[in-house]
Amino acid sequence: MDTVFSLLAISLGAILSNNFIFSQFLGICPFLGVSKKVDTAVGMGIAVTFVMGLASAITWVVNTFILVKFDLMYMQTVAFILVIASLVQFIEMFLQKSMPTLYTALGVYLPLITTNCAVLGVALLNIQNNYNFIESVVYGVTGGLGFLLAIVLFASIREKLVFADYPKNWEGFPIALVTAGLMALAFMGFSGLQVW
Amino acid sequence: MNLKKQFMDGLLYQNPVLVQVLGMCSTMAITTSFFNGLGMGVAVLIILTLSNVIISLIRKIVPDKIRIAMFIVVIAGFVTMVDLLIQAFLPALATSLGVFIPLIVVNCIILGRAEAFSYKNGVAASFFDGIFQGIGYTLVLLAMCIIREFLGAGTFGGGLLGPGGKGITILPSQFPIGMMTLPVGGFLVLGALIALMQWALNRPKKNKEESK
Numbered sequence: 001m002d003t004v005f006s007l008l009a010i011s012l013g014a015i016l017s018n019n020f021i022f023s024q025f026l027g028i029c030p031f032l033g034v035s036k037k038v039d040t041a042v043g044m045g046i047a048v049t050f051v052m053g054l055a056s057a058i059t060w061v062v063n064t065f066i067l068v069k070f071d072l073m074y075m076q077t078v079a080f081i082l083v084i085a086s087l088v089q090f091i092e093m094f095l096q097k098s099m100p101t102l103y104t105a106l107g108v109y110l111p112l113i114t115t116n117c118a119v120l121g122v123a124l125l126n127i128q129n130n131y132n133f134i135e136s137v138v139y140g141v142t143g144g145l146g147f148l149l150a151i152v153l154f155a156s157i158r159e160k161l162v163f164a165d166y167p168k169n170w171e172g173f174p175i176a177l178v179t180a181g182l183m184a185l186a187f188m189g190f191s192g193l194q195v196w
Numbered sequence: 197m198n199l200k201k202q203f204m205d206g207l208l209y210q211n212p213v214l215v216q217v218l219g220m221c222s223t224m225a226i227t228t229s230f231f232n233g234l235g236m237g238v239a240v241l242i243i244l245t246l247s248n249v250i251i252s253l254i255r256k257i258v259p260d261k262i263r264i265a266m267f268i269v270v271i272a273g274f275v276t277m278v279d280l281l282i283q284a285f286l287p288a289l290a291t292s293l294g295v296f297i298p299l300i301v302v303n304c305i306i307l308g309r310a311e312a313f314s315y316k317n318g319v320a321a322s323f324f325d326g327i328f329q330g331i332g333y334t335l336v337l338l339a340m341c342i343i344r345e346f347l348g349a350g351t352f353g354g355g356l357l358g359p360g361g362k363g364i365t366i367l368p369s370q371f372p373i374g375m376m377t378l379p380v381g382g383f384l385v386l387g388a389l390i391a392l393m394q395w396a397l398n399r400p401k402k403n404k405e406e407s408k
Contacts, residue, residue, distance in 0.1 A: 023379050025225035029304055032220065074280060077298040078272040085268055114268075117221045117302045124295050167391075169398065173217055174391035181383030188378065 007138050010131075014142035016190040020118050021150040022183060023191075027118030031151055032176060034109065041155035042148070047109045049144025051091065052122050055084050056140025059123035060133055080123045088114045118147055150187075154180060199324060206328025212305045213336040213386075214393040219305040222296050223337060224382030229354030233341035234334070235289040239282065239297065241330025243274045244306050248314040248326035250274075255315050267310045268301065275301045305333060336389070343385050348376030 020026045027048070034044045059080050067073055092110045095103035113119060122143050126136040157179055166175055212218050222240075226232045250270050258266050279297045283290045290297065300306070309329055314322035345354050350367030375381055 025221050025379060025382065026299075028220040028224065029218070032217070074276065077276050077279065077301055078269070081268055081272050081301050085265060114264075115302045115304060115307055117299050120302050121295060121299060124298055128295065169395040170387075170391045171394070174387040174394065177383045177387030177390065181380050181387065184379045184383055185375075188380065 003134075007135065010135060010139050011142040014139055015146040015149060016187065017192075019146045019150055019187050019190075020121070020143050021147060021180075022187040024121070026121040027116050027147055030109075030112060030116050031147070031154065031180075032173065034112075035151050035155040035158055035176075038152060038155045038159060040109075041151045043105055044109045044112075045144075045148030045151045048113060048116060048118065048147050049141060051084075051088060051110075051113050051116075052119055052144035052147075053137060053141040054091070055087055055119050056122055056126055056136045057133070058087060059083055060126055060131075060136040063127055064133075076124070076127070080120060084119055084123070085114045118143065150183070154183060157183070202321070202324055203328050206325070206330075206332040207335065208332075209397070210329075211332045211336065211393070212308075212329050213333060214390050215397070216305075216308065217390070218308050219303045219333065220386070222299065222303060223333075223340060224379070224386055226293055226296050227337055227340035227344055227382065227385075228348070228377045229292070229345055230338070230341045230352065231289065231354060231356045232292055233337040234356070235282070235286065236293060236296070237330070237334025237337045239278050240300060240303065240305065240333055241327065243271065243278055243300055244309060244330045244333075245323060245326030246274050247271045247306055248309060248322040249319055251310045252314040252317060252319045252322035263315065264307075264311075267307055267315075271306050271310070272301045305329065339389065340382075340385055343389075344376050344381050347373055347385075348378075348381055349374075 014020070018024060021028065021031050030044055030048070035041050062079060062083055063076070067076060067079060072079075088110055092103075095110075122140050126139060129139075131139060154176075158176060161175060161179065164175075170178070206212075208215075210216060213220070213223050219240075222236055226236050247267075247270050251267060254266070254270075275298060278300070279290075282293075282297060309325060313325050317325070342352065345351055346366060350365060350369065350372035352364045352366055373381075376385070
């Protein structure tokens, strides 16, 4: 039961109270860049969730069985970014061959994910928090779901912003950042859940 | 090579954060105290300059198709070096920046400059581009830090100046809005700074149009 509760706590934390976007500032670039329409935001969110889950699993294995074993911890950053870059490339080729529909839906976003700091961030945080394999994967997937939730909510607000009346100099990124700031304020309300 | 243009581009017209809107994660996440901002800014400046030089040196022997992978390896190498140096000589900075030092690898500013500038230009130009873009980034970080620290904690120079390195108190403790040092403050202050920049950049154009 304890493990179930701890996994539940990790999931709730990653989705709500410690949301990657609103409280840890990881993955802001795609969050601001691909959130002009809800459809694209959903595509990006799903792609990120998928890659984050896989990347957490693989980097955990690489870290435990290669880096720690041969005492190469200082190579962590280089090793992780290479793993993530090749993983993204591999997923792209795999989807192109076997699931062309999914590939056309996600295609554009996949290369962008290599430089999404949420993916490298989740790999590093897993190690920092001493998570075991299952916890790492759960943290990766739920972190991705948190990203999906944040980007979809944000995109739907941003679509409505077109009709809003605000000073001309705030057009584009500034008004988007203010919106995101207010959303972060709302998400702060979830921090009460941390008592678990 | 036009040093003056590069200088003005890095600081104002092509400022990496305020105009190109790159490297947002670190800009918002770590700008809670003066010391953090300075440390992060200088770290990025050094890595950006070194990786710009190396990428500009190897740009003719790297095949076009794998250039992104090469860039990332070069950048990751320098980030690891700077990470280890900070851990060895500035452990306080290493704890307060935490995961954001290794995350410099995926800071879009460095990859963006590699792709947009040093892959196409000579070594000297790339070197100065790294320095000026780095200074532009550092200045924005410092501005964010000063505003957020002043409004959020009522101090100046946290982590560096004042008694116990806590910063010089400017506002009495009942006035600061604690929210500004939380994530919310990061979004709001950066939004306001970009709006200010858009206002400043649009103004001269309007004057010219009117004078026509």
